[in-house]
Amino acid sequence: MTAYILRRLLWAVPTLFGIAVVVFLLLHMAPGSPGAGGADSLRRASAKAAEEMRRQYGLDRPLPEQFAAWIGRVARLDLGESFVDHRPVSERILEALPHTLALNGLALFFALALAIPLGVVAGGSPESVFDRASGAVLFAMYSMPTFWAALLLQTLFAVRLRWLPLYGTAADAAPAGLAGLQDRLAHLALPVTCLTYGTLAFVARLVRSGVAEARTADYVIAARARGASRGQALWRHALRNALLPVITLFGLLLPALLSGSVIIERIFAWPGLGRLYLDSILARDYPVILALSLLSAVVTLGATLLSDIAVAAVDPRVRDGAAG
Amino acid sequence: MKRAFWAAGLALCFLGAACRAKREPVGAVRTPSPTVRPAPPALGFIDESSQGTAVDGGVLHRRLFGEPTTLNAVLQSSAPEAQVLQYVQRNLFDFDARLELVPGLAEGLEVSPDGLSYTITLRADAVWEDGWPVTSADAVFTIRKIVDPKIPANVFKPVFEEFASVEALDGRRFQVRFSRPYAFRSMAFVLPLLPEHRFAGENFLKSKQNRAPLANGPYRLVSWKTQESVELERNEKYPGRRGHFDRIVFRIVPDNTTAYRLLLAGELDEDQLDSGLKDRAARDPAFAVCCRLLEFYNLDYNYVVLNNRSPLFSDPRARRAVTMLLDRASIVRGLYKGSARIISGPWAPDSPAYQARVPPLPFDPAAAALLLDEAGWKDTDGDGVRDRDGRPFAFDLLVSAGSEVGRQIDEMLAAELARVGVTARIRTLEWAAFVEKIDAGDFEAASLAWSAVDPNPDPYFYWHSSQCSPSGLNNGCYANPEADRLMEAARLEKDPARRKEILGRFHRLVRDDAPAVFVVNAAQKVAFRRRVRGLTTSPLGLYGIWPGPLAWWAEPETMKAP
Numbered sequence: 001m002t003a004y005i006l007r008r009l010l011w012a013v014p015t016l017f018g019i020a021v022v023v024f025l026l027l028h029m030a031p032g033s034p035g036a037g038g039a040d041s042l043r044r045a046s047a048k049a050a051e052e053m054r055r056q057y058g059l060d061r062p063l064p065e066q067f068a069a070w071i072g073r074v075a076r077l078d079l080g081e082s083f084v085d086h087r088p089v090s091e092r093i094l095e096a097l098p099h100t101l102a103l104n105g106l107a108l109f110f111a112l113a114l115a116i117p118l119g120v121v122a123g124g125s126p127e128s129v130f131d132r133a134s135g136a137v138l139f140a141m142y143s144m145p146t147f148w149a150a151l152l153l154q155t156l157f158a159v160r161l162r163w164l165p166l167y168g169t170a171a172d173a174a175p176a177g178l179a180g181l182q183d184r185l186a187h188l189a190l191p192v193t194c195l196t197y198g199t200l201a202f203v204a205r206l207v208r209s210g211v212a213e214a215r216t217a218d219y220v221i222a223a224r225a226r227g228a229s230r231g232q233a234l235w236r237h238a239l240r241n242a243l244l245p246v247i248t249l250f251g252l253l254l255p256a257l258l259s260g261s262v263i264i265e266r267i268f269a270w271p272g273l274g275r276l277y278l279d280s281i282l283a284r285d286y287p288v289i290l291a292l293s294l295l296s297a298v299v300t301l302g303a304t305l306l307s308d309i310a311v312a313a314v315d316p317r318v319r320d321g322a323a324g
Numbered sequence: 325m326k327r328a329f330w331a332a333g334l335a336l337c338f339l340g341a342a343c344r345a346k347r348e349p350v351g352a353v354r355t356p357s358p359t360v361r362p363a364p365p366a367l368g369f370i371d372e373s374s375q376g377t378a379v380d381g382g383v384l385h386r387r388l389f390g391e392p393t394t395l396n397a398v399l400q401s402s403a404p405e406a407q408v409l410q411y412v413q414r415n416l417f418d419f420d421a422r423l424e425l426v427p428g429l430a431e432g433l434e435v436s437p438d439g440l441s442y443t444i445t446l447r448a449d450a451v452w453e454d455g456w457p458v459t460s461a462d463a464v465f466t467i468r469k470i471v472d473p474k475i476p477a478n479v480f481k482p483v484f485e486e487f488a489s490v491e492a493l494d495g496r497r498f499q500v501r502f503s504r505p506y507a508f509r510s511m512a513f514v515l516p517l518l519p520e521h522r523f524a525g526e527n528f529l530k531s532k533q534n535r536a537p538l539a540n541g542p543y544r545l546v547s548w549k550t551q552e553s554v555e556l557e558r559n560e561k562y563p564g565r566r567g568h569f570d571r572i573v574f575r576i577v578p579d580n581t582t583a584y585r586l587l588l589a590g591e592l593d594e595d596q597l598d599s600g601l602k603d604r605a606a607r608d609p610a611f612a613v614c615c616r617l618l619e620f621y622n623l624d625y626n627y628v629v630l631n632n633r634s635p636l637f638s639d640p641r642a643r644r645a646v647t648m649l650l651d652r653a654s655i656v657r658g659l660y661k662g663s664a665r666i667i668s669g670p671w672a673p674d675s676p677a678y679q680a681r682v683p684p685l686p687f688d689p690a691a692a693a694l695l696l697d698e699a700g701w702k703d704t705d706g707d708g709v710r711d712r713d714g715r716p717f718a719f720d721l722l723v724s725a726g727s728e729v730g731r732q733i734d735e736m737l738a739a740e741l742a743r744v745g746v747t748a749r750i751r752t753l754e755w756a757a758f759v760e761k762i763d764a765g766d767f768e769a770a771s772l773a774w775s776a777v778d779p780n781p782d783p784y785f786y787w788h789s790s791q792c793s794p795s796g797l798n799n800g801c802y803a804n805p806e807a808d809r810l811m812e813a814a815r816l817e818k819d820p821a822r823r824k825e826i827l828g829r830f831h832r833l834v835r836d837d838a839p840a841v842f843v844v845n846a847a848q849k850v851a852f853r854r855r856v857r858g859l860t861t862s863p864l865g866l867y868g869i870w871p872g873p874l875a876w877w878a879e880p881e882t883m884k885a886p
Contacts (some may be wrong), residue, residue: 011880015799026740030757031754031756031757031760031761032754032755032756032757032759032760033495033756033760035476036755036756036759036760036763037401037402037759038402038755039389039479040389040390040402040403040404041404041478042401042403042404042478042479042775042777043401043478043479043482043506043777044478044759044763044797045476045478046478046481046482046796046797047763047794047795048473048795049473049478050763052473052474052476053476058549066637081530084393085393085534086529086530086534087530092550095550096550096551143587151581154582154585155502158585159585159588159589164811166585166586166589166591167577167586168552168575169552172553172573175384190588198341200860236530245452266578266583267579267580267581267582269551269552269575269578270551270580271549271550271552271576272551272578275551275578276551279390279391281757282754282755282756315562
């Protein structure tokens with residue numbers, strides 16, 4: 001097992017390097033250059049000023065040289081400074097990170113917490129009224145675009161009923177203590193809902209099919225024969241098997257924790273990483289784009305590794321095959 | 325009020341000119357769409373400064389479309405930054421709603437007889453919020469930063485291009501010298517100052533000051549939450565006119581629909597609407613109850629720049645034909661529902677340089693077809709597309725993504741061009757990619773919007789042949805020796821009347837040379853909660869003037885509890 005993990009970790013290094021090369025090349029080959037300013041620029045930079053900026057940031061150097069300089073800094077954990085506001089990239093990321101983590105962490109938690117019981121109940125009695133009804137609702141949810149759902153939810157809960165705030169992370173004068181927490185949770189409710197339902201629908205159907213398949217498997221029937229109740233057989237034995245694909249999927253869902261959601265963050269004016277990413281791309285703020293891409297790559301590799309280890313730990317076939 | 329009539333009259337005479345043109349004989353091609361004269365738009369100059377009695381107190385909630393990248397006044401580059409800084413730091417001089425310079429931090433400006441040196445006297449009571457006086461040392465520091473090639477002070481660099489020196493004469497007076505006289509130089513002193521004592525020993529670009537500006541204006545910064553909000557409160561040390569609101573909260577709301585809802589919910593007092601939301605607001609009873617829509621003209625306009633270096637557009641007859649193929653009167657009616665004005669040159673009608681006696685070229689497809697024939701563009705191979713020397717008259721018409729109006733104008737133009745055998749393929753490019761092509765002069769034709777931050781009408785930077793792309797901002801590389809001569813003369817002419825006369829001759833020349841299709845000056849649409857009063861519009865819009873937003877106030881009964 002340890003050898004397996006070590007080998008995977010070693011492989012991650014060239015993979016990360018490859019990703020860094022590709023992202024770096026794509027970025028520099030894409031049309032547009034830093035310093036052009038946004039569409040709301042007050043005045044366009046003169047060619048002289050733009051040239052001076054390129055020189056200052058070393059953008060006039062050959063690409064391999066620029067790449068070497070950048071990767072050298074990254075290796076020393078220095079992500080550089082933003083072209084746009086000259087602040088350290090790490091500072092800008094750390095500013096947005098908590099907002100995105102809160103949003104996507106809660107969304108992932110609720111998606112799994114609701115999807116698993118839904119899937120088990122539906123899969124426990126396939127073709128039942130509950131299974132069919134929940135199936136129809138989940139498919140509808142899965143196909144509903146988030147921006148549309150966001151607008152509907154805003155209209156209903158924020159404009160009509162006025163139960164929940166329309167946007168943002170907290171009220172202007174956020175109260176302290178428990179009331180402050182309540183205020184923040186109220187602000188989280190709508191965007192978290194928007195980010196939850198799609199994943200929820202997907203995972204619930206996955207669990208449902210796993211449980212539905214497992215309930216007729218020999219080991220579940222054997223468990224029933226040994227006197228386990230129907231519920232015990234489903235929740236203890238069928239679910240455990242049905243969770244294997246969910247663990248793999250979890251590895252793919254986890255990076256979303258950091259990548260942020262551009263659309264939802266925009267609609268709810270949420271100051272997270274998705275907005276930072278989009279703004280940086282529009283401004284061609286190379287250091288920020290590179291840092292966020294690299295961060296995303298690290299998390300993706302890490303999450304895949306974690307889920308593979310988890311699967312190996314749960315499934316002896318994988319574990320033994322991998323070790324041997 | 326005089327201005328209002330002038331503006332409205334101009335709009336009418338323009339539409340009239342366009343309509344008249346259509347009555348001219350039209351050849352075998354097709355008759356233009358039937359003309360319905362639109363009702364004159366009920367908009368123009370708004371001045372509520374004398375209505376009601378202003379009350380102090382309350383909070384004003386304004387919208388920012390995006391995050392300010394800095395609050396260093398010298399480094400400011402985008403509209404959100406200017407909107408916040410206007411409250412916090414005064415300029416030496418400001419434009420008022422009539423585009424006249426009024427004193428801010430400065431109280432006097434003297435120009436030497438040779439027009440090369442400017443002596444400025446600061447107000448004795450100008451003070452930073454930390455108690456330090458605003459001094460000539462601050463001014464010298466600020467101007468040296470602006471002219472430093474390593475500092476991207478793009479907003480201020482152009483007017484300091486011929487800068488020679490700056491020196492403090494005493495604590496309150498300083499002198500700036502330039503190497504050449506320039507008729508529009510006084511605009512250089514619509515200039516904010518930075519506190520030298522706060523930047524001592526700091527890296528200018530990375531200084532903490534850039535996110536915590538020191539106030540010398542009517543408000544001071546309380547907090548700036550990244551991507552969320554910027555909050556200001558009254559600066560009690562400011563010696564000048566007090567702002568009416570206790571606090572100003574800028575909410576950073578990138579999404580237009582969300583912002584519209586915040587306006588209706590009373591969480592925003594002000595919001596610039598796009599055309600879709602304007603239509604929605606017009607039908608929305610809730611909007612009529614809470615809010616009102618202000619429509620007014622500023623100095624912005626849109627145009628389609630043609631690359632004069634391209635063999636397609638090197639002949640002025642071919643360029644003029646393109647202008648005569650765009651039915652601008654129907655754009656005003658259809659796209660803008662009447663709230664736009666056709667322009668005949670590189671200024672909006674309210675610009676001090678615009679000459680109403682230069683009418684726009686008419687929409688006349690038959691005459692345009694003849695012009696193309698004369699320029700040698702004929703369909704010799706019978707494929708339906710005009711050609712010359714084996715090259716078909718076909719080109720890419722670039723538009724930036726998100727410019728909905730620009731794309732619609734391009735589509736109308738392309739449709740008319742197709743009817744006379746010219747192919748225009750509309751290509752949408754993401755903004756940064758679009759700008760890169762425009763700046764490099766690597767395009768045939770492109771839809772652009774002109775946005776004016778000051779009333780400087782000097783066409784030199786944008787239309788003089790010495791300023792051709794890629795090194796200058798004359799993107800389409802318009803080059804006409806006569807036009808060059810007129811632009812140079814206007815820059816040196818001190819007498820405003822003669823300057824206007826020179827620019828008038830340039831205006832007529834540009835209309836006939838048609839280096840670009842000058843389309844329209846469209847009305848701005850800004851929605852306000854009804855409680856906000858004391859609004860004044862100007863050719864620079866609602867914000868870029870003094871006192872501008874500082875004169876706004878809110879009715880007491882709807883004032884929010886603190």
